[in-house]
Amino acid sequence: MAYESADVVIVGSGMGGGTLAWGLAQRGISTLVLERGDFLPREPENWSPEAVFAERRYKPDEKWLDEQGREFSPGVHYVVGGNSKVYGASLPRFRERDFVETVYPGAISPAWPFSYADIEPYYCDAEALYKVHGKTGEDPSEPWRSREYPYPALAHEPYISATIDRLREFGVHPNSTAMGIDLSPGGSCIRCQTCDGFPCRLGAKSDSETCALGPALAGGNVRLLTGARITRVELEQGRVVALHGTRGGEPLEVRGGSFVLSGGAVNSVALLLGSTSEEAPEGIANSSGLVGRNYMVHNNTHIAAIDPRRINDVVFQKTVAVNDWYNDLGDGYPGGTIQLIGKVQGSMMKTHATRVPRKILDTMAARSVEWVVMAEDTPSPLNRVTVNRDGRIVIAWKRTNYERHEALLGAARRMLKSAGYTAVFEQRFDISMNSHMCGTAVAGTDPAKSVLDPWCRSHDVPNLFIVDSSFFPSSAAQNPALTIAAQALRVAAETDWNKGV
Ligand SMILES: Cc1cc2nc3c(=O)[nH]c(=O)nc-3n(C[C@H](O)[C@H](O)[C@H](O)COP(=O)(O)OP(=O)(O)OC[C@H]3O[C@@H](n4cnc5c(N)ncnc54)[C@H](O)[C@@H]3O)c2cc1C
Known part of the structure; x- marks a missing residue:
């Protein structure tokens, strides 16, 4: 048996855990990060579409179950840096409206227990930490900011500039994507084609290992144990006293003052639900019965829009978003965001369109431009994470608020058709495409209606925190990572860590 201890123990080194470790390092707090995975190697396969998408080289073999007991491969990456190692580094802020209640025709998106103004200073800090490039004054939905973007927006390549002109003719206001990459003078980014969805071989993507955990480890107060998988949380008299798991085939026990999942x-919630005991028969921190409930993932569809007359020779495609319909789709209700994604290659299309010959896919890819259409899904207690008798993760999930997504897709189709894209292919996200998962341990002020307080501390267990996308009361309709990072910095700064020790 191996024993470890620290004042603050963090389980997981992704966007939430890695950023929190950085925040604690700034305050000189002794911190131990436990990560079940290892460092993702820098190797030629990082940039191989076949290795990354067809062979799934950086994904675990793990399968989760749906409600009917069918297996699926979830969108998780168990490595130092978590999902941020392969993410698309699109780092927009949520809008002011996302923090207050929104009533949709058939659903409600609840208010957050803090306002945009409360988190705004930490958005600034997170943008600085994650080297976000962007531009103000273009996006009709952009929220106010107290500090300019730390880096200028990425330049558009000629094909994208021409597309922007066509979209403007249609009447929308394309804006520069807020991107976290190291593209400043002397930076290591080479603006390649293998960014979104790929690990960066050069360490030029703003992932949590590169920007937060690495610098935190260099400071000396933070330690990292890789290959350390936590499987049980031990509760005694209302406090977490230890974490149990394995490392290198050996049992591992970790003690500490405060524990952060x-x-x-x-x-995170599977760990709590799986740690039942006489003291916590429904799982830890679950007096509300809400641990695992309200699982959200966004209503997303990938679009490949083809203009047969134009060859898309773009290298770095992800530089534009259209947010004209974010707050109002023209019917008084919010729509969502439409964003360019990384350039999709024929070999990547093959992983979904398995029956279509590669030659046809290459021809299509040469003439297509790819977008994601992202609308808000809303929390439902029936959409939930549970752990079955064999200890396996089960996800009950049905789409919510999907009419808004259909309406936004309709607007996207009209916009693209008017810009000359005669064919539009769509791939709706299914249960396995859950990379934007959130909401399973909702933050709030009422312990009967939420799991965490507004600073991600458990209402039930004072030395237990959950600092990852679990705390989201709503999913908004923007990419989640910057908000996870900003909240991690807020929790680091506004918590009296000595209280838990
Ligand atoms: C392909 C892809 C593209 C994406 N693109 C974007 C984008 O452009 N913009 C954006 O905002 N978001 C994007 N996302 C989503 C974003 O990456 C996630 O929202 C974010 O990383 C979630 O942060 P987290 O801290 O909640 O979890 P993660 O980053 O997933 O981190 C969880 C960590 O915990 C570790 N862990 C889990 N269980 C245990 C355990 N029991 N013991 C020890 N360690 C454990 C895992 O190994 C992992 O390292 C993308 C995701 C994917 C997969």
Whole structure:
């Protein structure tokens, strides 16, 4: 048996855990990060579409179950840096409206227990930490900011500039994507084609290992144990006293003052639900019965829009978003965001369109431009994470608020058709495409209606925190990572860590 201890123990080194470790390092707090995975190697396969997408080289073999007991491969990456190692580094802020209640025709998106103004200073800090490039004054939905973007927006390549002109003719206001990459003078980014969805071989993507955990480890107060998988949380008289798991085949026990779960919106709550005891028969921190409930993932569809007359020779495609319909789709209700994604290659299309010959896919890819259409899903207690008798993760999930997504897709189709894209292919996200998972341990002020307080501390267990996307009361309709990072910095700064020690 191996024993470890620290004042603050963090489980998981992704966007939440890695950023929190950085925040604690700034305050000189002795911190131990436990990560079940290892460092993702820098190797030629990082940039191989076949290795990354077809062979799934950086994904675990792990399968989760749906409600009917069918297996699926979830969108998780068990490595130092978590999902941020492969993410698309699109780092927009949520809008002011996302923090207050929104009433949709058939659903409600609840208010957050803090306002945009409360988190705004930490958005600034997170943008600085994650080297966000962007531009103000273009986006009709952009929220106010107290500090300019730390880096200028990425330049558009000629094909994208021409597309922007066509979209403007249609009447929308394309804006620069807020991107976290190291593209400043002397930076290591080479603006390649293998960014979104790929690990960066050069360490030029703003992932949590590169920007937060690495610098935190260099400071001396933070330690990292890789290959340390936590499987049980031990509760005694209302406080967490230890974490139990394995490392290198050996049992591991970790003691500490405060314990932070940052394993991602499914794994963090699975740990709590799986740690039942006489003291916590329904799982730890679950007096509300809400641990695992309100699982959200966004209503997303990937679009490949083809203009047969134009060859898309772009290298770095992800530089534009259209947010004209974010707050109002023209019917008084919010729509969502439409964003360019990384350039999709024929070999990547093959992983979904398995029956279509590669030659046809290459021809299509040469003439297509790819977008994601992202609308808000809303929390439902029936959409939930549970752990079955064999200890396996089960996800009950049905789409919510999907009419808004259909309406936004309709607007996207009209916009693209008017810009000359005669064919539009769509791939709707299914249960396995859950990379934006959130909401399973909702933050709030009422312990009967929420799991965490507004600073991610458990209402039930004072030395237990969950700092990852689990705390989201709503999913908004923007990419989640910057908000996870900003909240991690807020929790680091506004918590009296000595209280838990
Ligand atoms: C392909 C892809 C593209 C994406 N693109 C974007 C984007 O452009 N913009 C954006 O905002 N978001 C994007 N996302 C989503 C973003 O990456 C996630 O929202 C974010 O990383 C979630 O942070 P987290 O801290 O909740 O969890 P994660 O980053 O997933 O971190 C969880 C960590 O905990 C570890 N862990 C889990 N369980 C245990 C355990 N029991 N013991 C020890 N360690 C454990 C895991 O190994 C992992 O390292 C993308 C995701 C994917 C997969």
